[in-house]
Amino acid sequence: MxxxxxxxxxxxxxxxxxxxxxxxxxxxxxFPRCRHGEDLRQLTVCSVDPPGCTDIDDALHCRELDNGNLEVGVHIADVSHFIRPGNALDKEAANRGTTVYLCGKSIDMVPELLSSNLCSLCSNVERLAFSCIWEMNHEAEIIKTRFTKSVINSKASLTYAEAQMRIDDTSKNDDITTSLRGLNKLAKILKRRRIDKGALTLSSLEVRFHMYSETHDPIDLQTKELMETNSMVEEFMLLANISVAQKIYDEFPDCAMLRKHPALPPSNYDILLKAAKSKAVEIHTDSAKALADSLDVAKVDRFPYFNTLLRILTTRCMMQAVYFCSGMDSDFHHYGLASPIYTHFTSPIRRYADIIVHRLLAVAIGADSTYPDLMDKHKQSALANNLNYRHKMSQYAQRASVAFHTQLFFKSRGILNEEGFVLFVRKNAIIVLIPKFGLEGTVFFDTKDKAPPNLVFDEEGPTLKVEQHAFSIFDKVKVTISLDDSNIQHQKIRMALIDPVIPGVSVPAPDVEPQAKKPKLDR
Structure with missing residues (x-):
């Protein structure tokens, strides 16, 4: 039956x-007759995402209006149209809170049929969307903002690289390319203005694994390259989130789902200030703008990677941004973005907070009806706490997945020798960053298999003197990288010092670096 x-x-x-x-x-x-809201199928809308992305939850368009201004639209998958309050899908999505992205796979917040098909803004198919549309002048100043449920038909699903090639190719002047160029030009203005207000531009090394198709073992590892188009998409997502945050707070001051980033206590900056001082660089931390300005001018002669390392250290100092209910808190400020108010609206396929924001916005514009839990600030606050917990757990899972696949990657490569930089100094070790692989590892100097060298740790520096050589943050070193599988249940990446040469401490460099072996099929 x-x-x-x-x-x-x-x-x-x-x-x-x-x-x-x-x-x-x-x-x-x-949708032969649009009953969902505005019919925007005629617009030249396109999406720009990482390669292999199937859960496309945002798309953009830019066109010139008759009055000479520009119309810019951010179109977000209307997941809340399908996931109604209180149904089984809603309860499960609320409990999961977020999609967890692992290496080579993901644990979806909503069923794949929704995330990768029905809600995904794929090209050349009609999709329901929630649109944030601005009228702007050519200096990216907002003249008018409106929100509407809509039906769109994306004209192209592009990767960041494909979008960048279209923008750079002067021979292309089709509607999609013209739209992308307009978006890119406005995004640069928006970013410059945001940074001038004190927004931080930080850095972290993300890696992408290339998997062997038959065994899913990693066969190559590279750090992700950021292009102008990455920044282009980011700027309009940030602008949409800020615009929506202001709208839902104006309409529902007691129950809006917002996101804040607390300012740091002064003690959080200690390691950053000490590291900068070791290179005679001055960092000001009185405000986000003072910090951003200091980072912009922080340079060391003949050390081009210094600024990136400094921004990586600054990222480590930051506190975690969190969701909260506007009726239960008075501090709305987002420190990293230098914005007085912020929320998440742009990724409802993978974040439950965005679904709640969509529902609030739909009620605010009269596109949907409310329900009791949505207007209950205590239940909204409890939901925000669960979302914060789930987000943190997903980050831990993602890091563990990267660590596991990094071990698999080095398992077939024997011992490699690579250059890196000292990122932290400890009492008995240095933590080394390998930019080529986006990998961090620890070089211990008091190993059990040999007599410990003479170690002197100076916390004020901070420096670690090993025999006659002193290590400081940002020092360039050369290390061996290998997989220690002596304990099969606790395999780990092991690093050993090659250069500088410290007698009795350093190890000789491998004569020949072995090539990666092709993974064997598990038959």
Missing amino acids: QERRTLNRRCCYWSMMSPTRPSLRLYSVS
């Missing part, structure tokens, strides 16, 4: 193929 349950009358149904194993069948979606 087949039991059918309607998820959405126009698009899909539950089909009980067996008594215990339901499968969700999808009908093609068509």
